[in-house]
Amino acid sequence: MNPVLEVSKLSMNFGGLKALENISLDIFQNEIVSLIGPNGAGKTTFFNCITGIYTPVSGDIFISSLPQKTEKENICGLKPNIITKKGMARTFQNIRLFQNMTVLENVMIGRHVRTHAGIIASVLKLKKTRNEEKKIVDDSYNILKKTGIENFANEKASTLPYGAQRKLEIARALATEPFLLLLDEPAAGMNPAETIELGLLIKEIREKENISILLIEHDMKFVMNLCDKIFVLDYGKKIASGTPDAIQNNPVVIKAYLGEDFDFDA
Amino acid sequence: MVKKIKSRFLLFFLIFALFGFTVFFTSAKLSIAAEPIIIGIAGAHSGDLASYGIPTLRAAKLIIDEKNAKCGINNRKIKLLAEDDVCKPEIAVNTATKLISEGVHVVVGHICSGATKAALGIYKDVKIVVISPSATNPALTKSGNYPNFFRTIAPDDVQAKLEVDFAINILKVKKIAVLHDKGDYGKGLAEYARNFIKESKIAQVVLYEGVTPGAVDYSAVVQKIKRKKAEAVIFGGYHPEASKIITQMRKKRMKTIFISDDGVKDDTFIKVAGESAEGVYATGPKNTSNNPIALKAVSDHKRVYGEDPGAFFLNAYSAVLAILNAIEKSCSTDYNSLTNALKTEFVATPLGILKFDDKGDAIGVGFSMYQVKNGVFVKIKQAL
Amino acid sequence: MFKLSEIIKSIAVSAWFMFLTFPILVIKVNTYEKTIDWRWKNMILIGIASFFLSFLWRYMLKQKEYGSDKKKSKASSFFKNTVKNPKFYTSSIVLILCLIIAFPFVFSIYQTNIMTSALMYVVLGLGLNIVVGLAGLLDLGYVAFFAVGAYSYALLNHHFGITFFMALPIGALLGAFFGILLGFPVLRLKGDYLAIVTLGFGEIIRLILENWNDFSFGPSGIANIPKPSFFGINLSIYETTTYMYFIMILLVFLTVFVVNRLEDSRIGRAWIALKEDEVACQAMGIDKTKTKLYAFATGAAWAGLAGVVFAAKTSFINPASFTFLESAIILSLIVLGGMGSIFGVITGAFIFILLPEYLRAFSDYRMLVFGAAMVLMMVFRPQGIIKKRRRFYKISDSGGKKQR
Known part of the structure; x- marks a missing residue:
C-alpha cells in the first residue's frame, strides 16, 4: 500500500537561509500525523511547500489518493488550487476566513472546486445549475452539522467566537473533499474544553470520512493523545520521528525543546 | 430574502418618487410661456472654457435688453434661455434637448465644434436654426449634413490657408514646423496647414507634432524645432500652450517665426508671454473696430459689465443681430422662412454687412493677420 | 448648555x-x-x-x-413592518413599473434624455461593481472599455454600416476581449499597483484614439452616428429619445438580472472570496487567474454595451469624452451608493448623474453644492447609501432549502 503522501528530500531556501533541508516523511491512509518543533523550526514553511504556496528548491512530493493505485503522482511545484483539487486541503495558523461572508457561504466556497457551473450557466440558471446550487447548500450545511457549528450558518464569519472560527476553517477545508487534511495549529487559542472537543472532531473525521490528517500543534498533551505518528523538526531539519511514546523519550527531541522550558506532560 | 428585496425596493421607490417630484416641479413652471420669442444660448458657461462662452451670453443679453426696451421684435418680447454645455459633446446633447423641451425658437451656439456637432442632430430633427459665433470646424457647413446651421466665424481651413499663404508668400519661409495641442480645434487646424503646405510645393513641413496641453515644460519640442532648423512654426491651439512654447523658444535665443491662430490672438497671450510675445503673428477675425456697430457693442459691454469684452464677443453680437434680423424680416420663427431670410437678407453687424451662403458660412467674414508690436496685436497691412 | x-x-x-x-x-x-x-x-x-x-x-x-444605534433599530423596525405587508410590496412594484413606463410620456424630452444618461451610468456602475465591488480589483481605467464600445459602434457603422442592434453584442464582446487583454498583465498585481496599471491602461486607450488618426479620426471624433432604427421607420427626435429610453430601461433590467444571478452563483461567490482573501481563496481550490479574468471580462462587457448606447445617444464621439474623470465618476457613484450592492449602485448613479443636472438652477454653485454633499455623505455614512448585506439561506434539517 502506498502512502497517501510521500515527501522525499524536500528543501527550501529563503535567500541564504535554509528553511527546510532534506525533509522526508510519509503518511498512510487513515493516520493522524503530527509535525512538531520549536518556533521557527520550519513547520508552516513545510505546509506552504506541500500545498503549493511556495515552490520547493528541490525534492519531490508524491500523492496517491487511492491506496490501491500503484502509481504515485508528483505534485511538487503545482499551483495551490490544483493541489486542493487533487485532494489536499489545509487550514491556516492565523485564521484566514472570508470575514464578510456568512459561515455557510464560507463552506460553499469550499465546494467550488467540486462543482462546475460557469458564467453563462449561472446567468441562465438551467435546471442542472439549480440542482447543483441546491446541492452545494445541502452539502455545505451537512458539513457544518458535522463540525457542530450549524447554528451559526447565517452569521457573518467575523462575528464567530474564536473556537468556532477554527472549526469553520476545518469545515471549509472538508468541503473540498480532501483525502488528506492539513491543519496548522488547530488548537491554538482554544480553552481546554474546546481542545478536547476538537480532538474528538478530528478523530471522527478520520473514522467517518476516511481522511488522513497531518497537523502542526504546540499543545503536546493534545498531540500525544491524538496522533499515531510524530515528526519533529528543528532548524529546518527532521530530527526525529516515531510514535508518541518514542518521541517523548527521545533525548534529541528533549534537547531541542530544553531551551523553551518544556514539559511533555503539560 | 423576500423582506430584504422588498425593503430595498421600497427605498428604491422612495428615491425614485423623490426624483419624480423634483422633475415634476421643475418642469411644471415651463409650460406657461408661449408668447415671447425664446432664444437659446448654449455654450460653456462654467469650467475651463467658460471664457469662450460667456461673451456670447453677454452679447445676447445686451442686444435683447435693448430690443425688449423697445417692445421687442414684431411686438413680441424676446426671452433668453442660457444653458451650459461645458464644451462636452455628451453634455451638449442634454443641453440641446433641454432647450428644445423648453420651446426655444432659435439657438445661438454652441461654442465648441465637438459640442456643436453632437447637438446639431437634435436641432435638425426639430427644425431649429442654430447660429454659432465660434464653432470653426469646416465639416459643420461643408459636409452639407446640417442645413439648419449657420455661423458668423470663418471655418478653420480659411484660417490655416491664411497662415500658410502668409508664411510662404510674404515671409518667404521654406521650412515650417507645424505643432498642435492635440485638441479638436488645434489639431484640425494643424492638419489643414500641413496639407496646404504640401500642396504649395514651395515649402516643406519639417516637423509635425502634438504637444500635451497643460504641460509645464515644452523644451523637448522646442529642441526638435531647433534641430530641424525650422524657419517658422505654425501652431494650432490656444494661448496657454502657445505662450509657454514661445517663451521657451525665446529663452533659447531662437528667432524662429511663430505663427498661430485666433485661439492665441488674445490679450492674455501677451500678458503671459510678455516680451517673448513680440513679433508673434496670429490670425484673428478681421479687425472691424472702426465699425460703428462694433464700437457701440464694445462700449455697451464696458458700461454694463465694467470690462472689455472677451473672445468671440463681436461674432456673437453679429450672430444674435443676424438671427433677430431674420426673424424680423420673415415675420416668423418658421424654419424655412428663417433660413431663407438668413441667406437673402443683408444685415449690418459689427463684422460688416453680412448674409450667409448656401452652406451656412457668413459671406464677408474672414481673417486678418496680426502681429504683436509693443505689447498689442496690430493688423498687418500687406495682408492677402 | x-x-x-x-x-x-x-x-x-x-x-x-x-x-x-x-x-x-x-x-x-x-x-x-x-x-x-x-x-x-x-x-x-x-x-x-x-x-x-x-x-x-x-x-x-x-x-x-x-x-x-437606537434610532436606527426603531426606524428600521417600522420600516420592516410596513414592507412586510405583501399588498404594499406588490402595489409598490406595480407603481414603479407604471412610473418607469409613463416617464417619457409625462415628462419632457430633456428629462427623458438625462434619465437615459443616468440609466447608462447605472449599467456602467453595475459593470464596474463586478470588478471593484465583488472581485475587489480596483480598476481606475474602466472608461477605456466604455470607449471601446463607443468606438466599435461608431467605426463599424462608419465603415460597414453595422446597425445599432448588431453593434450591441459586438461592443459587449469587444469590451470583454479588452477586459481580458488588460487582465493578463495585471493578474499578479493588487491594490495600489493594480490601480496605477489600470489607470495607465485607460490613458493608453484614450491616447491611441487621440493620435491614431487613420483609425479613429483623432480628436475631431466621429460625427453622424445614427440612432437605433425602429423597424426601418424614421423617428422624430422625440420618438427616438423615448425609444432610447426604453432600450436603456431594458438594458438596465438585463444588467440587474444578470448581475443579480451572478452574485448568487458559484462564480460570484468566488469573486467575493477573492476580494476577501486571495491566499485562502487559492487554498480552497479557486483558480485565481481564471476568476480574475472572468471578473475583468464580464465587467468590461457591460461598459462596451453602455459605450454603444453612448455613441448612438450622443451621435458624436471624440476621445475627450473618455478621460480619467469619467472613470472616477463611475467609481465614485459605486462608493457613494454602496459598494457591492445592486440597489446601492442604482441609487448612486441616479444621485450622481441627476443631481448635477437638477442643480443647474444654482449654476455657478452647483459643483460646490455637489462636492459638499459628497463630503458630508462620506463623513456620515462612509459605507454608502445602501449597504451590501449577505444573503440569508433558510435551511430546514430535512435538507437544504433556500428561500428568497
Whole structure:
C-alpha cells in the first residue's frame, strides 16, 4: 500500500537561509500525523511547500489518493488550487476566513472546486445549475452539522467566537473533499474544553470520512493523545520521528525543546 | 430574502418618487410661456472654457435688453434661455434637448465644434436654426449634413490657408514646423496647414507634432524645432500652450517665426508671454473696430459689465443681430422662412454687412493677420 | 448648555474660515475702474455662519457616534413592518413599473434624455461593481472599455454600416476581449499597483484614439452616428429619445438580472472570496487567474454595451469624452451608493448623474453644492447609501432549502 503522501528530500531556501533541508516523511491512509518543533523550526514553511504556496528548491512530493493505485503522482511545484483539487486541503495558523461572508457561504466556497457551473450557466440558471446550487447548500450545511457549528450558518464569519472560527476553517477545508487534511495549529487559542472537543472532531473525521490528517500543534498533551505518528523538526531539519511514546523519550527531541522550558506532560 | 428585496425596493421607490417630484416641479413652471420669442444660448458657461462662452451670453443679453426696451421684435418680447454645455459633446446633447423641451425658437451656439456637432442632430430633427459665433470646424457647413446651421466665424481651413499663404508668400519661409495641442480645434487646424503646405510645393513641413496641453515644460519640442532648423512654426491651439512654447523658444535665443491662430490672438497671450510675445503673428477675425456697430457693442459691454469684452464677443453680437434680423424680416420663427431670410437678407453687424451662403458660412467674414508690436496685436497691412 | 471649550472651538473655526475666504469673498478688484472694493459684510456673514455650522457639525458627529444605534433599530423596525405587508410590496412594484413606463410620456424630452444618461451610468456602475465591488480589483481605467464600445459602434457603422442592434453584442464582446487583454498583465498585481496599471491602461486607450488618426479620426471624433432604427421607420427626435429610453430601461433590467444571478452563483461567490482573501481563496481550490479574468471580462462587457448606447445617444464621439474623470465618476457613484450592492449602485448613479443636472438652477454653485454633499455623505455614512448585506439561506434539517 502506498502512502497517501510521500515527501522525499524536500528543501527550501529563503535567500541564504535554509528553511527546510532534506525533509522526508510519509503518511498512510487513515493516520493522524503530527509535525512538531520549536518556533521557527520550519513547520508552516513545510505546509506552504506541500500545498503549493511556495515552490520547493528541490525534492519531490508524491500523492496517491487511492491506496490501491500503484502509481504515485508528483505534485511538487503545482499551483495551490490544483493541489486542493487533487485532494489536499489545509487550514491556516492565523485564521484566514472570508470575514464578510456568512459561515455557510464560507463552506460553499469550499465546494467550488467540486462543482462546475460557469458564467453563462449561472446567468441562465438551467435546471442542472439549480440542482447543483441546491446541492452545494445541502452539502455545505451537512458539513457544518458535522463540525457542530450549524447554528451559526447565517452569521457573518467575523462575528464567530474564536473556537468556532477554527472549526469553520476545518469545515471549509472538508468541503473540498480532501483525502488528506492539513491543519496548522488547530488548537491554538482554544480553552481546554474546546481542545478536547476538537480532538474528538478530528478523530471522527478520520473514522467517518476516511481522511488522513497531518497537523502542526504546540499543545503536546493534545498531540500525544491524538496522533499515531510524530515528526519533529528543528532548524529546518527532521530530527526525529516515531510514535508518541518514542518521541517523548527521545533525548534529541528533549534537547531541542530544553531551551523553551518544556514539559511533555503539560 | 423576500423582506430584504422588498425593503430595498421600497427605498428604491422612495428615491425614485423623490426624483419624480423634483422633475415634476421643475418642469411644471415651463409650460406657461408661449408668447415671447425664446432664444437659446448654449455654450460653456462654467469650467475651463467658460471664457469662450460667456461673451456670447453677454452679447445676447445686451442686444435683447435693448430690443425688449423697445417692445421687442414684431411686438413680441424676446426671452433668453442660457444653458451650459461645458464644451462636452455628451453634455451638449442634454443641453440641446433641454432647450428644445423648453420651446426655444432659435439657438445661438454652441461654442465648441465637438459640442456643436453632437447637438446639431437634435436641432435638425426639430427644425431649429442654430447660429454659432465660434464653432470653426469646416465639416459643420461643408459636409452639407446640417442645413439648419449657420455661423458668423470663418471655418478653420480659411484660417490655416491664411497662415500658410502668409508664411510662404510674404515671409518667404521654406521650412515650417507645424505643432498642435492635440485638441479638436488645434489639431484640425494643424492638419489643414500641413496639407496646404504640401500642396504649395514651395515649402516643406519639417516637423509635425502634438504637444500635451497643460504641460509645464515644452523644451523637448522646442529642441526638435531647433534641430530641424525650422524657419517658422505654425501652431494650432490656444494661448496657454502657445505662450509657454514661445517663451521657451525665446529663452533659447531662437528667432524662429511663430505663427498661430485666433485661439492665441488674445490679450492674455501677451500678458503671459510678455516680451517673448513680440513679433508673434496670429490670425484673428478681421479687425472691424472702426465699425460703428462694433464700437457701440464694445462700449455697451464696458458700461454694463465694467470690462472689455472677451473672445468671440463681436461674432456673437453679429450672430444674435443676424438671427433677430431674420426673424424680423420673415415675420416668423418658421424654419424655412428663417433660413431663407438668413441667406437673402443683408444685415449690418459689427463684422460688416453680412448674409450667409448656401452652406451656412457668413459671406464677408474672414481673417486678418496680426502681429504683436509693443505689447498689442496690430493688423498687418500687406495682408492677402 | 454649551461648554466654554466648545464656544472657543467654534470661534476658532469661524476665524479660520474668515481668514480662508478673505481673498475671494472680501477683496474684489474692479479692473475697469482700477479700485479695490472691501466687502467686510461678507466676512461677518461667513464668521457667523461658520460659528453656528460648526456647532451643528459637532452635534451631528456626536449623533453619529452615540445615538445612531437606537434610532436606527426603531426606524428600521417600522420600516420592516410596513414592507412586510405583501399588498404594499406588490402595489409598490406595480407603481414603479407604471412610473418607469409613463416617464417619457409625462415628462419632457430633456428629462427623458438625462434619465437615459443616468440609466447608462447605472449599467456602467453595475459593470464596474463586478470588478471593484465583488472581485475587489480596483480598476481606475474602466472608461477605456466604455470607449471601446463607443468606438466599435461608431467605426463599424462608419465603415460597414453595422446597425445599432448588431453593434450591441459586438461592443459587449469587444469590451470583454479588452477586459481580458488588460487582465493578463495585471493578474499578479493588487491594490495600489493594480490601480496605477489600470489607470495607465485607460490613458493608453484614450491616447491611441487621440493620435491614431487613420483609425479613429483623432480628436475631431466621429460625427453622424445614427440612432437605433425602429423597424426601418424614421423617428422624430422625440420618438427616438423615448425609444432610447426604453432600450436603456431594458438594458438596465438585463444588467440587474444578470448581475443579480451572478452574485448568487458559484462564480460570484468566488469573486467575493477573492476580494476577501486571495491566499485562502487559492487554498480552497479557486483558480485565481481564471476568476480574475472572468471578473475583468464580464465587467468590461457591460461598459462596451453602455459605450454603444453612448455613441448612438450622443451621435458624436471624440476621445475627450473618455478621460480619467469619467472613470472616477463611475467609481465614485459605486462608493457613494454602496459598494457591492445592486440597489446601492442604482441609487448612486441616479444621485450622481441627476443631481448635477437638477442643480443647474444654482449654476455657478452647483459643483460646490455637489462636492459638499459628497463630503458630508462620506463623513456620515462612509459605507454608502445602501449597504451590501449577505444573503440569508433558510435551511430546514430535512435538507437544504433556500428561500428568497
